[in-house]
Amino acid sequence: MARYLMQRIITMFLVAFFVVTATFFLMRALPGGPFSSERNVPEAILKNLERRYNLDKPLHEQYLDYVKGVIVWDLGPSFKYKGLTVNDVINRGFPISAKLGGISLLLSIVVGIPLGILGAMNHNTIGDRAISGGAILTAAAPSFVIAGVLQYVFAYKLGWFPSATWGGGQLRYIVLPILALSSYNLAWIVKLTRSSMLEVINQDYVRTARAKGLRELVIVYRHMIKNAMVPVVASLAPMTASILTGSFIVENVFGIPGIGREFVQSITNRDYTVTLGMTVFFCLLLVGFTLIADIVLAFIDPRVRLEKEG
Amino acid sequence: MRRFVAGMLAVLMLAAVGCSGQSTTAPDEMVIRMNIGTNPPSLDPRVTTGLPEAHVQIALWEGLMRLDEDGNAIPGAAERYDVNDDATVFTFYLRDGLKWSNGDPLTAEDFVWAWKSALDPLLASEYAYQLYYIKGAEEMNTFTSDPKWENASDEEIAAEFERLAENFGATAIDEKTLRVELEAPAPYFLSLTSFHTYYPVHRPSVEANPEAWFRNPETTVGNGPFKIVSWTDKEKVVVEKNPNYWGADEVKLDKIEFYLIEEESTVTTMFETGELDIVESGVNIAELDRLKAEYPNELLILPDLGVYYYLLNVEKEPLNDKRVRQALALAMDRNAIVNEITKGGQMPAYALVSPGIPDETGPEKDFRKNAGDLFAEDVAKAQQLLAEAGYPNGEGFPKLTILYNTSEAHQKIAEAIQEMWKNNLGIDVELTNQEWGVYLDSRSSGDYEIARAGWIGDYIDPMTFIDMFVTGGGNNDTNWGHPEYDNLVQTAKRSADQAERMKAMHDAEALLMDEMPIIPIYFYTRVIMVSEDVEGWSMPLTSPLNLRDASIKQ
Numbered sequence: 001m002a003r004y005l006m007q008r009i010i011t012m013f014l015v016a017f018f019v020v021t022a023t024f025f026l027m028r029a030l031p032g033g034p035f036s037s038e039r040n041v042p043e044a045i046l047k048n049l050e051r052r053y054n055l056d057k058p059l060h061e062q063y064l065d066y067v068k069g070v071i072v073w074d075l076g077p078s079f080k081y082k083g084l085t086v087n088d089v090i091n092r093g094f095p096i097s098a099k100l101g102g103i104s105l106l107l108s109i110v111v112g113i114p115l116g117i118l119g120a121m122n123h124n125t126i127g128d129r130a131i132s133g134g135a136i137l138t139a140a141a142p143s144f145v146i147a148g149v150l151q152y153v154f155a156y157k158l159g160w161f162p163s164a165t166w167g168g169g170q171l172r173y174i175v176l177p178i179l180a181l182s183s184y185n186l187a188w189i190v191k192l193t194r195s196s197m198l199e200v201i202n203q204d205y206v207r208t209a210r211a212k213g214l215r216e217l218v219i220v221y222r223h224m225i226k227n228a229m230v231p232v233v234a235s236l237a238p239m240t241a242s243i244l245t246g247s248f249i250v251e252n253v254f255g256i257p258g259i260g261r262e263f264v265q266s267i268t269n270r271d272y273t274v275t276l277g278m279t280v281f282f283c284l285l286l287v288g289f290t291l292i293a294d295i296v297l298a299f300i301d302p303r304v305r306l307e308k309e310g
Numbered sequence: 311m312r313r314f315v316a317g318m319l320a321v322l323m324l325a326a327v328g329c330s331g332q333s334t335t336a337p338d339e340m341v342i343r344m345n346i347g348t349n350p351p352s353l354d355p356r357v358t359t360g361l362p363e364a365h366v367q368i369a370l371w372e373g374l375m376r377l378d379e380d381g382n383a384i385p386g387a388a389e390r391y392d393v394n395d396d397a398t399v400f401t402f403y404l405r406d407g408l409k410w411s412n413g414d415p416l417t418a419e420d421f422v423w424a425w426k427s428a429l430d431p432l433l434a435s436e437y438a439y440q441l442y443y444i445k446g447a448e449e450m451n452t453f454t455s456d457p458k459w460e461n462a463s464d465e466e467i468a469a470e471f472e473r474l475a476e477n478f479g480a481t482a483i484d485e486k487t488l489r490v491e492l493e494a495p496a497p498y499f500l501s502l503t504s505f506h507t508y509y510p511v512h513r514p515s516v517e518a519n520p521e522a523w524f525r526n527p528e529t530t531v532g533n534g535p536f537k538i539v540s541w542t543d544k545e546k547v548v549v550e551k552n553p554n555y556w557g558a559d560e561v562k563l564d565k566i567e568f569y570l571i572e573e574e575s576t577v578t579t580m581f582e583t584g585e586l587d588i589v590e591s592g593v594n595i596a597e598l599d600r601l602k603a604e605y606p607n608e609l610l611i612l613p614d615l616g617v618y619y620y621l622l623n624v625e626k627e628p629l630n631d632k633r634v635r636q637a638l639a640l641a642m643d644r645n646a647i648v649n650e651i652t653k654g655g656q657m658p659a660y661a662l663v664s665p666g667i668p669d670e671t672g673p674e675k676d677f678r679k680n681a682g683d684l685f686a687e688d689v690a691k692a693q694q695l696l697a698e699a700g701y702p703n704g705e706g707f708p709k710l711t712i713l714y715n716t717s718e719a720h721q722k723i724a725e726a727i728q729e730m731w732k733n734n735l736g737i738d739v740e741l742t743n744q745e746w747g748v749y750l751d752s753r754s755s756g757d758y759e760i761a762r763a764g765w766i767g768d769y770i771d772p773m774t775f776i777d778m779f780v781t782g783g784g785n786n787d788t789n790w791g792h793p794e795y796d797n798l799v800q801t802a803k804r805s806a807d808q809a810e811r812m813k814a815m816h817d818a819e820a821l822l823m824d825e826m827p828i829i830p831i832y833f834y835t836r837v838i839m840v841s842e843d844v845e846g847w848s849m850p851l852t853s854p855l856n857l858r859d860a861s862i863k864q
Contacts, residue, residue, distance in 0.1 A: 030747060030748070031747060031748045031750075031751035031752070032746070032747025032748055032750050032751045033747070035436065036747060036750045036751065036754075037359075037750070038750065038763065038764060038765075039359075039765075039766075039785065040754065040784045040785050041436050041784075042439055042452075042784055043455065043784070044451065044452030044454070044455040045434065045435070045436060045438055045439065045451070045452070047454060047455045048431040048432075048433075048434035048438075048451070048454055049434040049436065051431075051434070051454070052432065052433075052434040053434075056460075080351050081349075081351050081352070081543075082351055082352035082354065082357060082521075082522075082524075083352060083354075083521050083522030083523075083524065083525050084522070084525070084543075092543055093543075093544075148575065151575075151576065151579060152579070155579065155583060156579050156582060156583055159583065162585060163576060163579045163580045163583055163585055164571055164573075164576045164579075164580060164585075165545055165546070165569070165571070166545055252572060252573050253573050253575075253576055254576065255544075255545065255569070255570070255571035255572070255573065255576055256544075257349075257542065257543055257544030257545045261544070268745070268746055268747065270747050
């Protein structure tokens with residue numbers, strides 16, 4: 001187990017290293033730079049700026065400096081936001097995105113899994129069709145549509161909630177963004193749970209359990225759910241990583257100062273350090289959660305072993 | 311189960327509604343909530359270049375002069391000024407007892423230090439060139455571009471900067487007197503001193519944290535009508551009345567909340583629900599027709615000092631032929647573009663310089679009106695010009711491409727023009743869009759044939775448009791150049807005589823519109839929404855929205 005973990009962690013850092021390297025050179029290959037604008041900066045001032053941000057050094061030196069920084073988790077200054085480092089950007093925005101994402105994910109799981117089970121247990125009834133139909137519709141609706149509808153109905157028409165802003169994370173400010181953000185994942189979890197439940201429902205061991213005369217609730221709870229959860233748990237890892245790092249659309253529509261927007265905007269701004277920092281951060285989160293999911297899977301799925309037998 | 315979910319959502323929502331109602335401001339406070347769009351990259355007035363942050367800065371700082379509601383320079387921190395005959399030496403006399411927002415005394419030396427530090431190559435301010443009017447300023451800022459400084463240490467550069475700064479044109483004669491010597495006559499220098507690059511900054515606070523003093527309310531010390539309370543990145547900036555401001559008696563507002571929301575539909579909804587009093591940035595253009603109908607008194611269309619135009623790369627065939635360029639310009643229907651597409655009250659442009667710039671030498675007192683339209687749309691003439699250039703009815707005309715940065719608005723305009731040229735001239739053009747950074751790169755490297763462009767003037771003088779197109783100018787991406795044009799610009803720049811300056815600039819503009827390396831399309835407007843309860847605000851041309859004298863109708 002320990003050896004397996006070590007291997008995985010080393011791989012994780014290797015992946016992060018390759019991602020940093022690839023992103024660094026890809027970003028630099030893009031035309032335009034952090035100081036280009038329709039109002040061209042005079043050549044001499046551009047030189048001052050490049051000097052200040054060490055962009056006048058040869059590219060390989062900049063790359064080495066950057067990698068050295070990443071190792072001690074110093075992700076460098078933002079070019080666009082003066083006086084802010086990428087670490088500041090992450091430290092400020094991530095807790096907000098994580099709170100929003102965490103609650104949304106929890107909501108999706110708590111509501112989505114029971115709904116999916118309910119659908120599967122009542123396979124092909126009206127209730128089941130309503131659940132899967134609703135899930136497909138929700139998953140198909142782009143989140144800006146859902147966000148816009150929520151905003152229109154509950155903020156503009158009914159006036160129950162503020163239209164936007166984070167409001168320091170107060171409940172009345174975050175209800176609408178949470179609903180908007182959870183919609184897609186909720187629908188996805190419902191569909192996944194339902195289909196994997198349907199897969200196990202006719203398996204031999206379930207029939208054996210039934211034949212033994214176990215109560216239906218026990219069969220569902222003890223035998224079916226555990227197996228049906230395998231694909232759900234596996235898909236939760238990337239879902240968690242992506243939802244915690246924020247959603248560009250939901251954050252934009254509700255004016256939430258999370259980090260979801262940073263990533264997209266930094267590319268437009270050619271804010272090299274922010275793009276790189278976000279990439280590294282997201283990559284570590286993704287690989288980390290995949291690792292956690294693998295470990296959890298080993299516990300719930302007897303077919304998965306973390307290391308070779310023997 | 312569905313009932314359960316619905317029930318749960320309802321409970322959650324009711325619980326949240328139950329928490330609402332608590333207000334963050336006391337009921338008797340006079341607060342204005344205004345959306346300014348994007349998160350300021352910085353609040354340091356020496357380095358910022360954008361309008362969003364300027365709205366905040368005009369609340370926090372004040373220059374020697376400030377602008378009244380019509381854009382005239384009136385005394386700000388300076389009580390009065392003298393100027394010599396050829397407008398090259400200004401002397402400003404500060405008001406008595408000026409104080410910073412923290413109570414420290416504000417002196418003439420503070421202005422000198424702020425301007426000097428803005429020119430420091432190590433600060434690398436993108437707007438340092440706004441100060442180049444002052445004698446010695448340009449060299450102080452740009453000596454580093456000489457290759458011999460390439461590998462110099464920061465200390466060496468700082469030492470050379472200090473040496474050059476000994477000849478800096480701005481000097482404090484005493485605590486209250488500031489003498490400014492200019493490189494060349496600049497009658498508009500007076501208005502420039504109301505611009506944010508010319509604001510004073512509080513030296514001890516800046517030096518205590520040079521990189522990020524403006525991110526901490528403690529060290530964000532200003533001299534304006536308001537002082538900072540908080541800045542929550544990407545959400546809002548809050549300022550409150552500054553009791554140490556010399557004109558504090560005239561300031562009626564207790565607080566301003568500047569919202570930093572980008573999404574237009576959200577901003578418009580917030581105005582409609584009463585969560586915002588002013589939308590300076592973010593009126594939803596897609597809903598303009600509805601907003602005009604529902605908010606006839608709140609929706610305002612103000613002129614802007616800017617022009618939307620197409621660049622022609624005169625090195626590419628057949629755009630090297632003046633007649634082709636003219637034909638393209640004449641074969642457009644600009645009224646259709648502003649009425650059917652942009653819809654924001656924009657004015658069709660038949661010249662480069664936008665309206666609103668004073669020109670006392672003509673009957674209309676306005677540079678644009680004095681010159682009038684410099685060309686007229688005329689399809690027959692356009693066809694004739696094209697035929698003369700060797701492309702009768704567009705036959706044999708190579709397929710040109712219009713380049714624009716990816717945006718629905720630019721695309722619609724380009725599509726309309728594509729069709730107009732097809733119908734009027736019988737020529738086919740292609741459209742191509744590029745991501746912002748790529749587009750800028752293509753433009754400045756001349757890798758385009760026809761490109762969309764926009765320009766917002768820096769200061770209220772025709773020169774802010776005219777000097778863009780001098781041969782090899784930093785913003786002249788057309789590859790066009792004309793010695794006569796350059797001479798006219800030089801004449802206007804060297805002269806302090808308004809009649810001579812204006813004449814040179816009128817001639818230059820006429821020459822440009824005859825040569826047509828650019829095709830003007832429309833003059834920009836600013837579309838904003840202001841609640842009817844807000845009084846006393848002002849927003850002269852090019853300026854940020856000033857709430858110094860604003861109040862809310864009770």
